[in-house]
Every structure is written in structure tokens, then in C-alpha cells.
Amino acid sequence: MASRMSIISDDPALSEELKKTFQRDDWQIDSYAQPLQARGVLLEQAFEPRVVVVAMRVLSQEALDELKSLHDSMECGEWIYLIADQEQSPSAQVNRLAFDVLDQPADLERLALLAQRAWRSALTRWHLRHYTTTERKRFSFEAYQGTSPAVEEVRSLLKQLSDVPLSTLIITGETGTGKGLVARILHYCGERHKEPLVELNCAALPKELLESQLFGHEAGAFTGARTRHHGLFEQANGGTLFLDEIGDMDLELQAKLLKAIEDKKIRRLGGEREIDVDLQIFAATSVNLEQAAREGKLREDLYHRLSVFSIHLPPLRTRKEDMMDLVPRIVAEFNLKANKKIDVIPNKVWEQLMAYNWPGNIRELRNVIERCVLLSKDEVFPARWLQLPDSETASSRQPSSDEAALLVPLDGSMALEEIDRMVIQKALKLNNFNVTEIARVLGTTRETLRYRIQKYDLKQRA
Incomplete structure (x- = not known):
């Protein structure tokens, strides 16, 4: 393990002992006598330490304020405090800043193990922060592609909703129109973008398993429940829970979902206490929820609670002018993935693409283009692999x-x-x-x- 550590200690002998101990485990060490000295160096360096060890003989309030300021300026490091006199130190503030606190003199073997745990924790936090930043760039408003009036209207609505503290939202549209993409755009462009986005397809699981996935369970709650499981509500706490195909959820489970949304509390299966949750819920469906509510397939109160805000995504057949923008982008994407080099799309290909009505929408378009790119042999888009039914063929199949x-x-x-x-x-x-x-x-x-x-x-x- 080779990573960077900073030691802040006003005890030169202890600082040297710690430095030698950690260097034996291949740590790269910087050491500083005072917090102010560390601040002047660390904040100017591009690569921050993953672990900071603070070992002060006297931890005054002034020193602690400096350490807190440095702590808040460094995004993903973990801090370990070695305290000589717990009674003389402002312990509540230290505990808020520290990954862990040890008494001095510290057990160096225990400290080495603790530093490894802190390093793993800091690295995890860095990856999560990096992932969130990357995803936020990837799922900007422009990720919903097209130049048609219908697309411009959707993008305008997305920008408006990103500034609103949403509690619930319904995204409707045919299969393949990009409901999952819109949910990600709203999450990563919204106020909760630093918190998790958790997704679940309600149609993919039977009722019993779906309930456990949503609300979690305690050990022994049912046969096979050997350990406690934190459900998706808990996993998404602070962020967004995206429920795809909400119209396929069992009516009894819909009642529990409504209660969780209204009360902002959940109870694990087999649990005795309620757990507070704070998150926004996006629900998506390809069915007409208003009609489903009238037919008794969806609870009417749940429908009204979810549809405080709603977005409807237009099918591809109603905005075919966007094909001129979508097709080259998708071709370029699969060129890169498959190491292909298509840069010519013949007129006969465009004619077939524009004549087809795309019942599977963007998803079907992507699948067709992926097949053509993978089977291409040169720079020309291969029309033979489109395999789209023309009107004559389609009618003969009826x-x-x-x-x-x-x-x-x-x-x-x-x-x-x-x-x-x-x-x-x-x-x-x-x-x-x-x-x-x-x-x-x-x-x-x-x-x-x-x-x-x-x-x-x-x-x-x-």
C-alpha cells in the first residue's frame, strides 16, 4: 500500500517515531509542527493526503479551529487524533472531525491498522465523489438530445424542475423514450446531486421480494433472512429513489409506499421501530396511470401523491427531425466502443431510418445502430444490417x-x-x-x- 499521509505534531520525537513507523509500510509522509504550517503547504498542493494524523501535546481551541478549517478545505481525507489528555481537549469537536481518536501513548500496531482502515474509507469517499462529478457532467440537460420543439420543451421543464425541492415526480412515456435518462438528469442537476441515486424496476421482482428490497428486513424476518438488510429507501436516504414501471406494483405494496412517502418513515420487515428517511422519489411508467387509477390497478391516492410534478416524454415517431442529431451521435458512441470508423451514412440509410416508426423509440434506434456499427467493415454505414420492415413487408406480416x-x-x-x-x-x-x-x-x-x-x-x- 503506497499512499500519502500527513502528520501534524508539536512533539518532534513523537513525530519522528510516527514517521519511521509508517514509512516501513510504504507510506509517503509529510510532517508539520503546527496546523497553520500544514495549512500553508497542503492547500497549495494538487494531491492531498488520504490520512492525516494529529498528535498534539496541547490541543487548544485556537489549534482546533485551525485544524477544523483545514479539515473542511480537504475533500476526501480521514483524520486520526492522538490525544494526550482527553479531559483538557474539546472532545465533542474532535469527535466530529475524527475518523477515530486514540489516547497517547498510542499502540503503534493498532494505529497502523487504523490508518489502513482510514485510507480505505478515504479512497472510497474519493471514488464516490469522483463518480458523482463524472455522472453530473454526463447527465447534463444536453444529455436529453434533439432540437425539435418537443425536446426543447422537455429540456426547459427539466431546467425548471432542477431548481425545485422535489418530493415526488412522475415520468411518463412509451418504452424506450428515455425515462431513466430524465430521472438521472434531474438527480444530477438537482439539489441532491451529491447524494445517492438508487434505481429499481418494479416489474422485475415479485411482490414479496420487492417489499424487502424497498424497505429492508431484519435477521429472521422470513426464511432465508440471515442478516439485516438495508432497503433501497435507506440506501437512497438524502438522495433519490427512482422506481421504474411503478404501474406494475402490487396494490397492497402501493399502500405501504404511500405511507412511507407521506410519513417520511419506513419500517423494515420484522423490525420494531420506524426509521426516518429524507429523499425524493421519481416514478416512471409506460402505462396511462390516470386510466390505471380509474380501473383500480393503481391506488388513486398514490397517483395524486406522485403526480405533484409530471413530465411526459414524446415518442420518437413524433419528432423524427431529431434523428439528424441522434443518429450521428449514437454512431460516434459505438464507433468508439467497438473501435470502428463509420463516418458516412448513405441516403438510402437515412430514407429507411426516417420511414420507420420506431415502436421501441430511442432504445430500439440504439440497438439497430449498435448492430450496424459492430458488423460494419469500412467507413460506410451498412444498410443491409438495418433489417427494418418496410410498409410492404410489414403489411404482409399482419x-x-x-x-x-x-x-x-x-x-x-x-x-x-x-x-x-x-x-x-x-x-x-x-x-x-x-x-x-x-x-x-x-x-x-x-x-x-x-x-x-x-x-x-x-x-x-x-
């Missing part, structure tokens, strides 16, 4: 009314689950396993459809 019909007995001989399986199996056969198209036809999400395909083992049988 099943007749007889083919599309499904006879379902209503005499009680088939359970509801069997009917569900039959409908999905029929749709798979008619649409050649195009999950995006089938989800659109059945009015559900791709995630829910995939879950049921796996549940009914239809991939092998359809």
Missing part, C-alpha cells in the same frame, strides 16, 4: 382476423393464469417473438412480458 383470434372457454375449465399463458403464447407466435411489439399490442411493459415468458417457459415452447 395476421388475418382468424389467425389473430383466440378462443377462450369461460366455463371455469381454465384458470386465469392458464388464459394469461395462452394469450402470451399466441401473441409470441403471431409477432415472431418481437417483445417490444407484443408489449405494445398487449398494453404492458417489456420487463413484465419477459418475466411472464420466463415464468411460463414459453421461449422453448412457443
Whole structure:
């Protein structure tokens, strides 16, 4: 382990002893006799120490104020204090600044282990801070790309909402329109950008597992719960919890979610006490939530609580002029990832791209372009790998009314689950396993459809 440590000590003998001890473990050491001296050097250097050891014989209030000022100016270091006289030191202030506090004379072996722990903690904090900064640059308002009036309107709304202390927000739009991207933009451009963003697809988990993921559980809460689990509410505390496909959440769980939002408290499964949480909740869906509320699939009170603010994302087919901006950007992205060099997009490619209606929206566009880039052999975008159905081909694929019909007995001989399986199996056969198209036809999400395909083992049988 080679990292940098600063020692601040008014005891030359102790400072030298600490320096020799840590240098044996390959630490790079700087030492200073007073906080003011350390401040003058450290704040001018580009590379800050990961660990600072403070060993003062007399820790006056003036010295502590200097140390606090230096501590606050250094972003990701951990501080260890060696205190000769705990009673003479302002312990409450020291404890707020310190990673840990040891009595003098310190056990040097214990101090060495503590320094390694502090180093790991500081390194973790640095990576998290660096990641957040990188993600904030990546998810700027311009990340929602396009120049059409519809896109400009969405970007304008995002800028307005980023200045608002949001508690809840609904993002609606068809599958593939960029709801996850918008959630990340709002988080990283908002007031809580330094705190965590935690994401969960509600359609991907059954009710029992989803509840545990959201609220956590105590050891022994259910079979297999061997240890305590901090749920996503706790993990996102201070930041943002993004719930994708909220319309697929079980009604009973919706009631618990509403209570958590209203009370700003949660209780782990099997837990006896409530835990305070402070976070903003973004919910996304590709279904019409207002209609779902009318049909009893979504609690009306939850719908009204979530939709204090709402954003609707337009489908790609209504803003095809944005293709001129999107396609070159996506090509350049996959050029870089795959080490390809496409820089010419022929007119016949543009004609096919603009003629297609993109039921899978941006996600489908990205998938098609990725395939073409990966299979390209030179600088020209390969039209042969677009594989987009033209109007003639599409019409020839449309099943007749007889083919599309499904006879379902209503005499009680088939359970509801069997009917569900039959409908999905029929749709798979008619649409050649195009999950995006089938989800659109059945009015559900791709995630829910995939879950049921796996549940009914239809991939092998359809």
C-alpha cells in the first residue's frame, strides 16, 4: 500500500517515531509542527493526503479551529487524533472531525491498522465523489438530445424542475423514450446531486421480494433472512429513489409506499421501530396511470401523491427531425466502443431510418445502430444490417382476423393464469417473438412480458 499521509505534531520525537513507523509500510509522509504550517503547504498542493494524523501535546481551541478549517478545505481525507489528555481537549469537536481518536501513548500496531482502515474509507469517499462529478457532467440537460420543439420543451421543464425541492415526480412515456435518462438528469442537476441515486424496476421482482428490497428486513424476518438488510429507501436516504414501471406494483405494496412517502418513515420487515428517511422519489411508467387509477390497478391516492410534478416524454415517431442529431451521435458512441470508423451514412440509410416508426423509440434506434456499427467493415454505414420492415413487408406480416383470434372457454375449465399463458403464447407466435411489439399490442411493459415468458417457459415452447 503506497499512499500519502500527513502528520501534524508539536512533539518532534513523537513525530519522528510516527514517521519511521509508517514509512516501513510504504507510506509517503509529510510532517508539520503546527496546523497553520500544514495549512500553508497542503492547500497549495494538487494531491492531498488520504490520512492525516494529529498528535498534539496541547490541543487548544485556537489549534482546533485551525485544524477544523483545514479539515473542511480537504475533500476526501480521514483524520486520526492522538490525544494526550482527553479531559483538557474539546472532545465533542474532535469527535466530529475524527475518523477515530486514540489516547497517547498510542499502540503503534493498532494505529497502523487504523490508518489502513482510514485510507480505505478515504479512497472510497474519493471514488464516490469522483463518480458523482463524472455522472453530473454526463447527465447534463444536453444529455436529453434533439432540437425539435418537443425536446426543447422537455429540456426547459427539466431546467425548471432542477431548481425545485422535489418530493415526488412522475415520468411518463412509451418504452424506450428515455425515462431513466430524465430521472438521472434531474438527480444530477438537482439539489441532491451529491447524494445517492438508487434505481429499481418494479416489474422485475415479485411482490414479496420487492417489499424487502424497498424497505429492508431484519435477521429472521422470513426464511432465508440471515442478516439485516438495508432497503433501497435507506440506501437512497438524502438522495433519490427512482422506481421504474411503478404501474406494475402490487396494490397492497402501493399502500405501504404511500405511507412511507407521506410519513417520511419506513419500517423494515420484522423490525420494531420506524426509521426516518429524507429523499425524493421519481416514478416512471409506460402505462396511462390516470386510466390505471380509474380501473383500480393503481391506488388513486398514490397517483395524486406522485403526480405533484409530471413530465411526459414524446415518442420518437413524433419528432423524427431529431434523428439528424441522434443518429450521428449514437454512431460516434459505438464507433468508439467497438473501435470502428463509420463516418458516412448513405441516403438510402437515412430514407429507411426516417420511414420507420420506431415502436421501441430511442432504445430500439440504439440497438439497430449498435448492430450496424459492430458488423460494419469500412467507413460506410451498412444498410443491409438495418433489417427494418418496410410498409410492404410489414403489411404482409399482419395476421388475418382468424389467425389473430383466440378462443377462450369461460366455463371455469381454465384458470386465469392458464388464459394469461395462452394469450402470451399466441401473441409470441403471431409477432415472431418481437417483445417490444407484443408489449405494445398487449398494453404492458417489456420487463413484465419477459418475466411472464420466463415464468411460463414459453421461449422453448412457443
